[in-house]
Amino acid sequence: MNILLDGETHQVSEGATGFDLYEDRSIVALLVNGEPKDLSYQLKESDDVTKVHVSSDLGLSILRHSAAHVMAQAVQELFDEAKLGIGPPITDGFYFDFDVADPFTPEDLKKIEKRMKELVGKSQRFVRREVSDQEAKELMKNEPYKLELIGLKSEDVGEGSAEVGAGGLSVYENLNPDGTVAWMDLCRGPHLPNTRMVGKGFSLLRSAAAYWRGNEANKQLQRIYGTAWPTTEELEDYKVRLEEAAKRDHRKLGVELDLFSFPDEIGSGLAVFHPKGGIIRKVMEDYSREAHEKGGYEFVYSPHITKSNLFETSGHLSWYSEGMFPPMKLDAEYDENGALKRQGADYYLKPMNCPFHILIFKSRSRSYRELPLRMFEFGSVYRYEKSGVLHGLTRVRGMTQDDAHLFVTQDDLENELKGVLDFVLNLLRDYGLNDFYLELSTREEGNEKFVGDHKIWDSATKTLESVAKASGLELIPDPGGAAFYGPKISVQARDAIGRTWQMSTIQLDFNLPERFDLEYVGSDGDRHRPIMIHRALFGSIERFFGVLTEHYAGHFPPWLAPVQVVGVPIADEFGDYLEAIADDLRQHGVRIEIDHSDNRMQKKIRDHTMQRVPFILLAGARDQEAKTVSFRYRDGSQENDVPIDKAKEMILSAIREKRQV
RNA sequence: GCCGACUUGGCGCAAUGGUAGCGCACCGCUCUUGUAAAGCGGGGGUUGCGGGUUCGAGUCCCGCAGUCGGCUCCA
Numbered sequence: 001m002n003i004l005l006d007g008e009t010h011q012v013s014e015g016a017t018g019f020d021l022y023e024d025r026s027i028v029a030l031l032v033n034g035e036p037k038d039l040s041y042q043l044k045e046s047d048d049v050t051k052v053h054v055s056s057d058l059g060l061s062i063l064r065h066s067a068a069h070v071m072a073q074a075v076q077e078l079f080d081e082a083k084l085g086i087g088p089p090i091t092d093g094f095y096f097d098f099d100v101a102d103p104f105t106p107e108d109l110k111k112i113e114k115r116m117k118e119l120v121g122k123s124q125r126f127v128r129r130e131v132s133d134q135e136a137k138e139l140m141k142n143e144p145y146k147l148e149l150i151g152l153k154s155e156d157v158g159e160g161s162a163e164v165g166a167g168g169l170s171v172y173e174n175l176n177p178d179g180t181v182a183w184m185d186l187c188r189g190p191h192l193p194n195t196r197m198v199g200k201g202f203s204l205l206r207s208a209a210a211y212w213r214g215n216e217a218n219k220q221l222q223r224i225y226g227t228a229w230p231t232t233e234e235l236e237d238y239k240v241r242l243e244e245a246a247k248r249d250h251r252k253l254g255v256e257l258d259l260f261s262f263p264d265e266i267g268s269g270l271a272v273f274h275p276k277g278g279i280i281r282k283v284m285e286d287y288s289r290e291a292h293e294k295g296g297y298e299f300v301y302s303p304h305i306t307k308s309n310l311f312e313t314s315g316h317l318s319w320y321s322e323g324m325f326p327p328m329k330l331d332a333e334y335d336e337n338g339a340l341k342r343q344g345a346d347y348y349l350k351p352m353n354c355p356f357h358i359l360i361f362k363s364r365s366r367s368y369r370e371l372p373l374r375m376f377e378f379g380s381v382y383r384y385e386k387s388g389v390l391h392g393l394t395r396v397r398g399m400t401q402d403d404a405h406l407f408v409t410q411d412d413l414e415n416e417l418k419g420v421l422d423f424v425l426n427l428l429r430d431y432g433l434n435d436f437y438l439e440l441s442t443r444e445e446g447n448e449k450f451v452g453d454h455k456i457w458d459s460a461t462k463t464l465e466s467v468a469k470a471s472g473l474e475l476i477p478d479p480g481g482a483a484f485y486g487p488k489i490s491v492q493a494r495d496a497i498g499r500t501w502q503m504s505t506i507q508l509d510f511n512l513p514e515r516f517d518l519e520y521v522g523s524d525g526d527r528h529r530p531i532m533i534h535r536a537l538f539g540s541i542e543r544f545f546g547v548l549t550e551h552y553a554g555h556f557p558p559w560l561a562p563v564q565v566v567g568v569p570i571a572d573e574f575g576d577y578l579e580a581i582a583d584d585l586r587q588h589g590v591r592i593e594i595d596h597s598d599n600r601m602q603k604k605i606r607d608h609t610m611q612r613v614p615f616i617l618l619a620g621a622r623d624q625e626a627k628t629v630s631f632r633y634r635d636g637s638q639e640n641d642v643p644i645d646k647a648k649e650m651i652l653s654a655i656r657e658k659r660q661v
Numbered sequence: 662g663c664c665g666a667c668u669u670g671g672c673g674c675a676a677u678g679g680u681a682g683c684g685c686a687c688c689g690c691u692c693u694u695g696u697a698a699a700g701c702g703g704g705g706g707u708u709g710c711g712g713g714u715u716c717g718a719g720u721c722c723c724g725c726a727g728u729c730g731g732c733u734c735c736a
Contacts, residue, residue, distance in 0.1 A: 095731095103665055208731030209664030216733045220664055223731070251729095255672070264709080264727055320736050352736070386662050387727095389734060483736055507736095534736095570694045598693075606697035620694055632696055640695090 004048040016043050019193075026230070027051045028197065029062050029190045036062070038128055038190040054197075054230045064089035066126065066192040067116075067202045067228035072096045073174060073183040074115035075224070078108075084185060085145050085212060085221045092238060093227035097210055099145065103222050104207040112224070113204045120198050124174040124182050126191035136169045136186060145212065145221075146186045201229035203239075245497060248553035250546040251392040257554055257562075257611060260393065260545075269390040269397030271542060276562040279591070281545060283560055285378060288402055288427070288537070295423050297376040297404060302356035304380055308346040313515055314355045315451075317348075319484060325349045325384045353379035354509075354534060357405040358516045361530075366520040371530060372408040372416050378541070379403045393546035400541045406533040407518070413460075413531055417467040417506065424491060424504045424537050425471070430658060431548060432557060433503070435494040437474040440465055441481030449484050452511050460508045460531075461487045485511035488534075495551040503544070507534040555634055557660040558614045558651070565651060566608045567594040568632075570601055570620030577624050578617060581644060588652055609634055614661050615651055633661060 003010055005021060012020060018030045018039035029052040030037045036058060043049070052059045068087035075082050075098055085097025104112075131139065133150060140146040150169065172191055173184040192198060204226045212218040229235045246252070254260045259277030262270065273281055292299075308327060311317045316324070325348065332344025350356070357375045366373070380400045389395055408416045425436060443450040443457050450457070468475045468489050482488055488507035492500045509532040512518075519527040538544030548556070558564050565585065567578035575596050582592045595604045601618070608616050609632075616632040622641075623629050629647050631639040642650070654661050 106666085206730060207665075210732045211663080214733075216663075220732075222664080225731080262728090268727070316736070323734085323736070354736095383735085386734065388662065388664095388732080390728095395735075485736080568696085570696095572693065574694085598691095600693070600699055602696070603698050609697060616696080618696065622695080630696075636697080638696060 001043075001045045003043055003046060006050050012043055017041060018043070018049075021049065022051060024051075025197075026054045028054045028059050028192050031058070036190050038126070039193050040128070041190075060228075060230075061089040062190055062192060063198065063230065064094040064228045065187075066195070067198050067226060068094035068096045069126070069172065069174070069183075069185055069187070069191065070116050070119050070195055070198055071112060071204070071224060071226060072098075072185060073119055074112045076183065078111060078115055083145060084143050085210075085223075086149075087185075093205070093225060095210075095223050095225045097145075097212070097221040097223045099212075099219070099221050103209070104224060109204045109207060109224065116198075116202070116204075117200070119174075119182075120195050120200070122176065122182075123194050123196035124176055125194045126189075127173045127175050128170055128189055128191075129173060130168055130170050133169060136171065139171055139184065140186055143186070149186065198228065199230065199232075201232045201235040203227055203235060241497075245499075248497070248550045249392075250394075250549035253549050253554040254392070259549070259562075267397070268387060269385060269395070271393060271396060271398070277545070279562045280556065280560050281541060284431070284538075284541065284545070284548075285402075287430070291423075291427050291430075292376045292404070295374075297374040300357060300360055300375045300377050302350075302353060302360075302377060302379060304382070305347045305349055306356070308348055310355045310359075311348055311350075314352075314358075314512060315485075315515060316351060316355075320351065323383050323385070324351050325382055349382035350379075351381050351383045353377055353381060353401065353403045354405055354512060354532070355516075357403075358512060358518065358532075361407055361518060362516060366407075366530075368409060368520055368522045368528070371520060372406050372412055373530075374404060374406045376402075376404040393542040396540070396542055399543065401536045402538045402541060404535045404537075406535065407513075407520075407530040408533060409520075409522075409528065410531060413508075414463050414467060416533065417463065418470065420506055420533060420535055421467060421471055421489065421491075424506070424535070427537060428491065428493060428503060431544075431560075432551065432658075432660065433493040433495070437476060437492050437494075437500075438468045438471065439476050439478045439481070439490045439492055439502075440468055441478040441483075441488045441490065443482050443487065444480035447480065450482060451484055452486070452514070456510050457487065460510065464489050464506075464508060483507055483509075485509045493547075495547065496553070499550075501547045503539055503547070504537045505535070505539070508532075509534055554612045555660075556612065556614075557658060558654045559656075559658045561591070561612070561614050563591050563593055563608075563611070563613050564655065565590060565592040565615040565617055566604075566613045567592065567617045567619070568601055568604045568608070569594070569596075570618060572596075572598075574619050574621070574624060578619050578629075581617070581619075581629065581648075585648060585651065588648075590651060590655065605632060609636075614654075617647070 001012060001014060003012055018041050029039060030041055031050040031052055032041060033048050036052065052062065054063055065088065068089065072084055072087055079100055081101060083099040085099065087094065087096030136150050137147060140150065170187065170189060171184050172187045172189055174182045174195065176182050204224060207222055207224045209220040210223040212221050227235065227238060229238060257276060258274050259280065260271050260273045263272060308317060327346035327348050330345055330347055331342065332340065333342035335341045360375060361373065378400050380398065382398050385395060385397050406416060442461050464487055486508040488505050490502050491504040493503045494500050513529050513532055518530055520530055522528045567582055569575045569578055575594060578594045582594050585592050605616060612634060614634060618630040618632060626641065628641045628643050631642060
């Protein structure tokens with residue numbers, strides 16, 4: 001019979017399987033008519049077959065999924081009371097959940113990993129068996145979680161889809177060479193042909209608790225995370241990548257470079273910026289202000305606390321009160337009998353700035369001539385984030401948003417959105433991020449969380465989508481991800497090592513104008529309701545600071561670097577020569593220090609390199625004689641005998657042009 | 662919030678239940694010529710906080726706080 005093999009007609013005999021098609025052992029599965037299949041799949045007339053290489057995305061997923069099975073088998077052999085949860089492949093690895101009496105210890109993980117190696121050595125075959133619901137229930141009778149999955153239809157399973165998937169059920173049995181069943185699991189597959197092919201490129205990483213089926217109301221299972229690669233070399237490379245990422249962790253760099261800290265005395269998730277971090281933040285803010293000024297924004301200011309009625313009107317207290325710090329109860333007075341003499345008021349720390357800006361809009365009547373009205377504020381907000389989610393500067397309880405609210409007419413909406421997106425992307429590029437994609441977060445049909453008229457939602461969503469598409473950037477849908485009051489576009493940025501961060505959000509809001517009864521007078525003399533655009537560019541300054549720190553691994557470009565230049569005299573006596581150059585540069589706003597300490601020159605170079613100073617200027621007798629300096633950069637490279645005027649211009653132009661060096 | 666691990670000078674780490682040490686940083690002195698660590702000396706810790714066990718606790722037990730890794734959440 002004939003099949004289509006990797007795009008070409010190919011003749012195979014009746015009963016042939018994927019094993020007959022490829023000699024190459026690194027072909028681990030097939031894609032048959034677009035569906036992933038085991039190599040043992042029996043070919044049918046006119047099947048469209050493509051190979052799945054172990055190093056392809058799909059191949060890696062299969063490898064990792066099989067590694068997860070081997071791990072589960074090892075766990076059940078070592079802990080016979082362990083019940084299976086789910087065990088899918090994930091980015092760079094896999095996990096498997098288990099219900100066990102005691103959480104796994106690091107020693108347990110070592111034992112499990114050792115047993116996995118033994119199982120891999122046994123070369124058990126992964127054999128697929130299609131089963132009926134009834135058979136599946138019988139085979140899984142001692143696995144309560146698997147039974148639950150069988151009982152659910154695939155569309156309800158969510159993250160359990162690796163187990164049951166669409167269509168019929170299947171189990172994978174691990175067969176010993178003698179044909180006996182060593183272990184089995186309910187699984188959609190496909191898998192590698194045998195456990196040996198899992199190879200040695202795997203490692204268990206950590207264990208943690210995870211709620212069954214991702215629901216907080218359910219029992220917590222113990223999850224073990226692992227990573228798996230086709231070769232041990234790739235495993236080692238991966239571990240190196242993890243170490244590299246750890247080195248640029250902004251929490252670590254924050255300490256090493258003396259940028260910020262989270263004193264216990266203040267409270268969780270509340271940062272202080274030290275002078276070195278403070279100057280970076282100031283430069284970031286100054287530049288943002290300047291850009292907003294040029295962009296037609298007006299600057300407003302609002303207080304950090306407010307009486308409760310503001311957030312009652314906005315709806316925050318009914319929707320998000322648990323994310324807010326509890327109220328300060330003020331001003332109530334009671335007489336000696338405990339009866340209320342004077343009505344008090346609850347004051348809240350603000351979790352958002354929008355209601356304040358709305359009140360500024362409402363402070364007088366507005367004409368269509370004033371729109372679009374763009375209000376900008378570095379607004380500090382406080383959110384009572386759950387203790388377990390706090391994370392360095394990227395998830396905090398007190399932060400400053402570079403927040404803007406735009407009040408626009410329906411007619412101006414599309415244009416204004418285009419302008420905002422443009423503004424946002426350009427500014428992000430100035431800070432050194434340039435690899436973006438967009439996410440369009442929309443309402444989920446039937447979810448009560450999303451308030452307002454569906455028709456308005458739909459037209460607003462369409463407008464956002466067309467603006468997003470016009471940007472030419474990749475657009476990824478995020479159904480159900482919208483805020484309760486409107487759809488949004490978020491800008492995702494990839495950093496220097498390929499991680500993505502949600503940066504700016506542009507949200508449409510027709511709910512708050514309604515709640516606050518906002519109006520403007522149109523050219524027709526009638527009253528109309530403006531549409532609001534919420535827009536934060538950095539998200540929060542703290543978070544953006546953290547992202548930039550990691551993006552640059554602390555090697556901030558000169559315009560952001562806390563100390564831009566350090567002068568290192570070859571010997572003490574050349575300190576004055578450098579000091580004269582420094583005086584001149586200081587007049588141009590350059591942050592420059594001369595290191596007069598009694599360390600040796602080599603030690604000074606080492607210190608300032610580790611502090612990520614972009615320009616180290618050296619000068620000795622030769623330079624003094626010739627009126628030159630030498631540059632040493634962070635990567636160890638140097639540029640010698642540079643005339644002072646040229647050196648000055650090199651430094652000033654790098655700062656001016658926001659260039660990295 | 663939930664599960665687990667961790668918490669020792671500013672930072673990074675050590676210390677079979679028996680006198681808390683080391684390196685860097687800091688301070689002082691000596692030294693000072695070309696691109697990543699000069700030498701010598703000195704000061705600094707109620708071992709996160711509170712209880713308990715013990716003749717004796719950094720070490721064992723309980724509670725609390727904080728941090729880290731996940732889960733859930735992220736207007």
